Amino acid sequence: MLDAQRLRNLRLLANTTARHLAEDPLLLAVQSARRLPPATRGRLAQAVGAGAGHDSVRLALGAFLADQPAQARRALETAEPRTAAGRRLALELAVQLGRVSPDGAALLPPTVLARELWSRGRLHEAVAALDGVRGAQAQRARLRSQLATMSPGFMLPPVSPAPAWAGPDKDGAMRVLHVLTNSFPGTQSGYAVRSHAVLGAQRSAGIEVRAVTRIGYPVTVGLVGADGEDVVDGITYRRLLPPSLAPTPAARLVQTTRLLAREVEAFRPHVLHTTTNFQNALVTRAVAQSYGLAWVYEMRGVLEQTWVASRPVEQQEQALASERFGLLHDKETEMALAADAVVVLSEVQRADLIARGVPEARIRIVPNAVDDAVLSVPTVAGADARAALGLPREGFWVGSVSSLVEYEGFDLLLEAVARCRAQGVDVRCLLVGDGVSRPGLEARAAQLGLGPDTCVLPGRVPPRDAISWYQALDLFCVPRRDTPVCRSVTPIKPFTAMALGRQVLVSDLPALREVAARGAGSLFPAEDVVALATALASASRSEDSGNVAVHGHNGARTAPADLPTWSQNGSVYGAMYEELR
Structure with a gap:
């Protein structure tokens, strides 16, 4: 029998689903699809497009549900829906895929137009598009409320402490x-x-x-x-x-x-x-x-x-x-x-x-850092780590343990690997993790001729197994694109790779320069596939000759001495809190 908590949870999920279904059914569909195993999601996308002609909007919908936006955009461009439902679906997909033209915007129903304007950052226009629209009161109220929370000076009302509230223990532990x-x-x-x-x-x-x-x-x-x-x-x-x-x-x-x-x-x-x-x-x-x-x-x-x-x-x-x-x-x-x-x-x-x-x-x-326990992990050769995971021992393996999203630039890494292989350099790719870009990366790898022995995307792995996947790499790569967010925000995963003695190669962006400086990492010009391929080939040759950047006894790589650690960060937080106490 379901307990009270599970019943509340079911009610909460049903309430949330109903709201999303009314406000943005396509977004709900793709978010639900992302919760499915990749194989199941792929079968769902195939089923949606099964039997569809080249001009059917169902092909675009299937690609959209499979998180393949480029393919969905191409399919949408050739779609010629013949029914009212098909035309409405095409409009909804155009909004989600950022493919609404100025002329097309004039054809959108007000509720869809509001989503299009909001997605482009035209917030007041989005709210105004719903003024006086019958049946759109809830959507308009939600957008107005969201706009209010972003607005200058918006604050939430205070809460009233219980009469028994006596405050924290002034003499106890922080x-x-x-x-x-x-x-x-x-x-x-x-x-x-x-x-x-x-x-x-x-x-x-x-x-x-x-x-x-x-x-x-x-x-x-x-x-x-x-x-x-x-x-x-x-x-x-x-x-x-x-x-x-x-x-x-x-x-x-x-x-x-x-x-x-x-x-x-x-x-x-x-x-x-x-x-x-x-x-x-x-x-x-x-x-x-x-x-x-x-x-x-x-x-x-x-x-x-x-x-x-x-x-x-x-x-x-x-x-x-x-x-x-x-x-x-x-x-x-x-x-x-x-x-x-x-x-x-x-x-x-x-x-x-x-x-x-x-x-x-x-x-x-307080920078991203490495867990102190990782510093004491025994050195394992990449080939041995790969063998333990069922991967080929041979080859020079590059890649990452990361969320697979567009700005990470992993499509550029795949192209660079393909260039190396075309030049006779046995570079292979391993991308561990999941995200909206994973289906597209799998499709791109296939297009580039990178088979299962040369490009592996195992998906998300249990945290307890993550170290083994880091060790399977010979070089950890962060090929982030040159975008404002990538110039500002540092990733956490390269520090673990450095602590495990792996070579690290990152895009030459301000935030990533800070990461590279911590562990003698290397840089390449952001979004330059030729330069990335050259750097990978050079690293592969250095590995073959044993001329890696950081050595310990008997040639085994060791972690850089100045890596930030979480124990150091804990002390920084503690000092800050004491100042605020």
């Missing part, structure tokens, strides 16, 4: 409550990896820590069996799981403050610590001020630049000049100015915040 977007075990992203590392480092430094994730998570991403609490490696993650979510973004943030207040009263922290984006900051600020607590804003990414990177390349200049970009930039700055302390990951981010007017004394750099 207690910090972290407010997160997602976490282990439900999410294995770089964000979740860093969060878990931060919490572990702080606990090792003598700080009592606990984390709370965003309202509805992880049920709203399909994990109906979620409990109200998960404990991973001794770290407690609390879940805010009401029976239903408030109908608008601003109302959900208010709902979150009330649930977070209960966690504050139960844990009695000295400091609240949250991470980007501004919605987390709005909630944390309101609760911290209500309880007289200090709060920290950790800006791991640059929200407005990440949004620009998600747009089609030909629309990114327009996105940079959009209303949405300006509002997000200013709102993130507003939150940084309001926080008692701000944490960033790099010198590049620090300089950006100072330019925005954030006092230098309030900014701390």
